[in-house]
Amino acid sequence: MSEDFHRIRRLPPYVFEHINPIKAKARAEGVDIIDLGMGNPDLPTPDHIVAKLQETVLNPKTHRYSTSKGIPGLRKAQASYYGRRFGVKLNPDTQIVATLGSKEGFANMAQAITAPGDVVLVPNPTYPIHSFGFIMSGGVVRSMPAEPNEDFLRSLDRAVRHSIPKPIALILNYPANPTAYTADLDFYAEVVRYCREQGIFILSDLAYAEIYFDETEPPPSILQIPGAIDIAVEFTSMSKTYSMPGWRVGFAVGNERLIAALARVKSYLDYGAFTPIQVAAATALNGSDEVIEEVRRIYKHRRDVMVESFGRSGWNIPTPKATMFAWAPIPDQYAHLGSLEFAKLLVKETGVAVAPGVGFGEYGDQYIRLAFVENEQRIRQAARNIKKLLGSKAGQGNVVPLAVNK
Template sequence: MPDFKLAQRIAELPPYLFAEIDRVKKQVAARGVDIISLGIGDPDLPTPGFIVDALYEAAKNPANHRYPDYEGLPAFRQAVTRWYAERFGVTDLDEAREVVSLIGSKEGIAHFPLAFTDPGDLNLVCSPNYPVYPIATRFAGGEVAFVPLTEANGFLPDLDAIDAATWERAKSIYLNYPNNPTAATADAAFFEKLIARCRETNTIIVHDAAYTELYYDDAKKPPSILQFPGAKDVAIEFHSLSKTYNMTGWRIGMAVGNASLVAGLGKVKTNVDSGIFQAVQQAGIAAMRDGEPHVAGFRDIYRERRDAVVGALRKAGIECPLPEATVYVWAKVPQGRSSAEFVSEVLERTGVVLTPGNGFGAAGEGYFRISLTVPTARLEEAVSRIAAL
């Protein structure tokens, strides 16, 4: 048999976090254990029916069966600009130059370094982090420097702690708020300071904003970075319909912002994919136009789940901040165990699947993540099993 060796960039990859969790979960389930999976952030709530209906109607149109535009239907990109204007007050977006459709935001984030990162370039990654940020940089031959997010600093990067030489060398800085996995949010003062610093140092801001609509206080709606003066000089923002409208399997999102950054990403996409199925784009248009009442209902459900989990964890003596956004709870591992040890013990002894904090980078050590993506009763059962250890 021939021995086909993996490319070095693949061979050096650690096991993908959720794939490894899934492997262990199957082993435990094979023993007959009742599994409660709180690992991956995949909403259990169904996609609203009107979005499904829009897909059905669009799929019946033969015109939608052909290759789509690489950049996205003009109508979809116009819908994105309308949504940004209504939700964030960003009224100056040019849908032809400053918006590109994505086959899910993960695809766009993974491809972005291919457009702007040369071998040896340095990208900053705020960590704990979504694993795709550093992996995509390394695939492009770039180097990664992790900027720690600490609880003492509200899980925001300390921009002043990054030395001048690093800022001068940094090609990009990757961050996301509301944050996965910590559930932290960022305010206007932080974004304004970040924009000013990156304009001074000619550093690209890559902002992953997938969770802005899953907030719990109407008075504290998470902002888009594009709301702030100067952002379009240096920033590209990635957004997704996945978490907002429970469309994770539909693979549809968008990148918005600086025209040169959007164009660079678009050039990569024209060489590696053929765009989103047009019927899915039509459904996405319907979602952005009419989905807010449904999203408000989702927020109510997640708020109930959040309150139940946080209350039960604290009662069990496990420390965790109260999330203001996302579908996650970020909690401290009980003393004396590492993140991996604790999560492994919980899975083996109780059948509850958690995500170890160190799976999001070394800065996540000492924490674990719970996804609020099962019904409240199952969440309460899961925490009761954890508390009984």
């Protein structure tokens, strides 16, 4: 009776739980922890979105059960967003489902389409739900390279030819969490062409579509590729774009068969988000892009401050083109520790909390994820604390040029 349940046995201990007790102990001892670990936005939700929530919640009719696939106005707002942003036309009745954040959408899509033993191709490192949603559903995960390049395409072909049974789905995530890699339409076109030929579904996580720093290259949607709608569903989230992480609003859009499967599973599990939240979310999507541009500006500034100040401290961090994260190689003198032990050391010795790369897959174990969730002053303080750990030679003219993730 003491054994873990079957599905629980398939899940390893959540690696971030190794860091949380150390943070809690340090805080209890009065240490000021600068937390760059969890991607939990610290920016306030824009006032007009909060005002719409307050207005709507005063109507008692909105306190009743909502609808699991999302109220019509919210689904129409998401369809309008895709039309404006990507030039993609979607039917809000059959090609869009509102989810309780993209994480819930991914997990329930996995539940909807996965039979025991089904093979799914997942980047490594990647956001944990991309793998564990399928593992919890009885699937088998085969790792893929995370970077969208020729090696990825060769690995895709090799994985399909050598997997028994044949994979049912491929997971994509660009801009990527945690690596911040970005993909272009040429890459998507090759992946769509291949997966259509092989009869493989594509599940694309586009949660960071609006957190990018090169105004000339906004991240595209895979649904912009002709024929992608035949095999692909894309997941988006309002958490980072509108600083609404606790509101739990996201979307799945795309292939009607997959969307119908997700909607059916959700109909048994939830009644959707609280209606006033959905109304406020529709207001956000239908409103001005100025609030998105401000969020983007703040994260870009924080990114630049982190890259500059950490570089002067002796830790050279590649400059991400998108997302609210930097994916940083562990400094050479501590590389032998691996990401978990190095993350523990940082908390204990510097008061800086980070996310160990191994939490995103074994191929991330030589990296640390740093989130832009503290203000400029706190980021600079973190850099000063880390400089003491890395040694007195840091920042004395030995900083190498900054690399850029491609």
